[in-house]
Amino acid sequence: MASRNQADEDDLQDLMCSICKELFQGPVTLDCGHNFCLSCITHSWDTENIARCPECRKEFPFRKYAVNRALGNLAEKARRVSQSYKPETTSTFCEEHQEKLKLFCKEEKTPICVVCRDSLKHAGHSFITLQEAVKMYKDKLKIASSPLESQLKEFRQLQNQQKQKISVIQRKTQILEQHIASEFAKLHQFISNKENQLIQQLKEEAAGIVREMEINMKEIRQTISTLERRISAVHSKVQQDDPLHFLTEIKDQTEKFTEWQRCSSANKVTVKSLDLSLRPCSYLIQHDNGKEIKIISTVLSSLKLDPDTAHPELIVSEDQASVRHSGKKQQLPDNPARFTKYLYVMASEGFTSGKYCWEVGVSNKTAWCLGVATESCNRKGNIYAQPLNGFWTLWLQNNEYFACETSYVVLNICGNPQKIRVFLEYEEGKVSFYDADNLLPIYTFTSTFTEKLYPIFNPLRQTDGKNAYPMKLCQQKL
Incomplete structure (x- = not known):
């Protein structure tokens, strides 16, 4: 079995x-x-x-x-x-009385036989038939299961909603992936086009320079050929053996040789020295405050400081490339361009259009200010160096970096920049400051420019030798 x-x-x-x-x-x-x-x-x-x-x-x-x-x-x-x-697991007979179970004791909640009903054990109890008991408890179970079924229905709805949300996210992810791929394809194309454009500019500029040098080379060759012919004529005359024949034309020959020497001295040909302007290789891809990618110039403008604008307590170097605070007032003419209230000095060149950048060395300094200012800015009286008054400036003072907008904007800068790069985009109305060593952005002013802008510098005061180091204009290096 x-x-x-x-x-x-x-x-x-x-x-x-x-x-x-x-x-x-x-x-x-x-x-x-x-x-x-x-x-x-x-x-x-x-x-x-x-x-x-x-x-x-x-x-x-x-x-x-x-x-x-x-x-x-x-x-x-x-x-x-x-x-x-399957064997019958539930007996239909009362184990005690061997009678068929026909009734249900409501108090004991168990099936009983007719003998059990009349016994003292069930005295005072109420009874119903098995069929009635089955119906009663099935109804109770149905009632008890109703909230569970409602919860089940609710959770199935939640499940379906969650599935839909997952499906939406998956679809959005797919769409965004396609969008990102499309945008970067455009960026790659833009960079490729810019690369080809700059290479073409470089080739065209180099070709123009080479053409000029080749023209100069042709002039040098022609001069060499002429000199060789004249030297050959001189050598031919020197090698004549007949004294009378040699001396017969010596006067005319001497005058001719002298004229050749004079012409050679007057028509000097030199080596033409031309160099590439660096414009075709003067770009760098850079994040603009972490928001967008743009191309910025890496070639520095050639700036010099204008001593006629310098505050009397400032010392501008002879090469006009650095400025420091002397601590003493010099006897200088009070011309209209000179700052007399605050320690500013301007560059000698201003800008009314285009894009320019320059670098300022500020190593070892504990305080400084730099940026741009309008030609008409107040140079004599009390001024607050903000855009409203024609100043767009970055400051280091009291161990804090800040930009002057309508109020001070304190900046969180990693480390202490040793060189500051200023990038002016006139038409775009932007003045941007970068850490020149790593080209990390520091701050960008956005405005509308309507008049000539000049680079401006303020080394701030030195006290007891502190902050005595100069601010220096940096030169372009390859």
Whole structure:
């Protein structure tokens, strides 16, 4: 009997779902050939969010399956056969009185027979038939399951909503990926075009310089050829052996040779020295305050300081490339261009259009100010160096970096820049400051320029030798 039961169980294994370990209920077949209850595979896929076979782990691009009716019929037949062989687990007779259980004690909540009803054990209890008890408790279970069914419905709705959200995010991700790829393709094309443009500019400029040098080379060759002919004529005259023949034309020959020497001295040809302007290689891709990418110039404008604008306490170097505070007032003419209230000095060149950049060395200084100012700015009285008054300036003072807008804008700068690069874009209305050593942006003013702008510098005061180092204009280096 045991062997038969074991054999029956082995036969049923082919009709059992590997997920719930029960006979198939509405079986479906996946593309890989494995079978599962429809509810089991649906729950499995909902849990993992991936269409995958629970047995062989093969993944599918879509939730695809086929209803296996034949297998479902076999499983149903096996279920009926299995139930017919199950022994009756619940006795229908009272163990104490061997009477059939027909009643239900509401107080004890248990089936009883008619003898139990009349016994002292159930004295005062109320009874109903088994059918009534079944109906009563089924109704109670239905009522109890109603909130659970409502919760189930609610959570299924939440599940569907979450699926939709996931689907939306996945779709948005795909769209954004395409957008990013498209934008960077444009950027790559822009950079490629800029590269080709700059290379072409370089080639054209180099070709023009070479043409001029080749013209000069042609003049040198012609001069060499002329000199060679004249030297040959002189040597030919010197080699004459007949004294009378030699001296017959010596006067005319001497005058001719003297004239040649005079012409050679008057028409000197020199080596033409021309160099590339650096404009074609004067660009660098740089983040503008971390928001956008732009191309900035890397060639420095050739600036000199204008001593006629310098405050009387400032010392401008002889080469007009640096300025420092002397601590003493000099006897200088009070011309209209000179600053007399604050320690400013302007550059000798101003700008009304275009893009320019320059660098200022501020190493070892503990305080300074630099930027640009309008030609008409107040140079004699009290001024607040803000854009409203024609000043766009960056400051270091009291160990703080700040920009002067309508009020001070304190800046969080990493480290202490040793050189500041100022980049003026006149038409765009921008004055930008960078750490020149790494080209990290510091601050950008945005305004509208309507008159000539001059680079401006303020080394600030030195006290007891502190902050005595000069501010220096840096020169372009290759």
